[in-house]
Amino acid sequence: MKKILVITFSSLLSLMSYLTHAGNKNMNIEEVLSTYEQALNASDTSQIMQLYSKSPVFMPQHAPAQEGRTAIEGAYNYVFSNIKLNVKFTTYEIEVLGDTAWARTSSAGKTKVLANNAIIEEGNNELFVFKMENGEWKIHRYLFATTTPAK
Template sequence: MADTKAEITTLLQTYAKHLNASDTSSIVPLYTKDGVFMAQHFPTASGTNEVRDAYNKTFSLITLSVEFTIHEIIPTSPSYAIARTSSIGTVTMQSNGGKTNEGNQELFVLQKEDGEWKIARYCFCSVLPPH
């Protein structure tokens, strides 16, 4: 189980790094082939093409600078696990350079695919009051 948690921690840290770099081409391979991305205020993206399109759309609108905290990783079987995280930082609007605070809580469903842990489902919502 310690190896599983370490592998998933590495996956989540890699995801955060690529998210902050607005690097869609490095994020998409972190998802399973049938991965699902459920971003607040956006339609659900299912499968590689939709996930890619969703991140491209996101990064065309904003640039993130956030730090993730992993609160728990719960292996549920040899090939599935759940991770609960939070993130805090800033978001910069591509349209005008304006910055606002960013804070989310996240839930990841992770699946072992071809011997590697990947993101099967990812959902987040803001913990900040609406502005």
């Protein structure tokens, strides 16, 4: 009986450790998403690039996929030279599968067009794919599509 109890207790500890670790992984992804939101709103390309993996792909709506860090950095610099974002992200789900994870989010807020100072409503659905690199979650693939089509 003692042997069964010890094995059961050991199994319970292993399960608790796994669940705690999985929860920490989700928390880290939530932190990455929060940092990304803050960097977008600050037009901070440098901070955003710290969140991306070594070989990322960014798939913005109405534009070709941007492959690699140099292309993605250029894309963000272009975006920030044309608009100023003020958005809030909502996370609906995060799924972790080993060293890969994904998150489904939406964002909503306002965009200021810098050329004419026009303010427009902004809204998107987003899909982030993450890769674990050196113990940290990094954005590996990012895709978004508007929820507020142009009028």
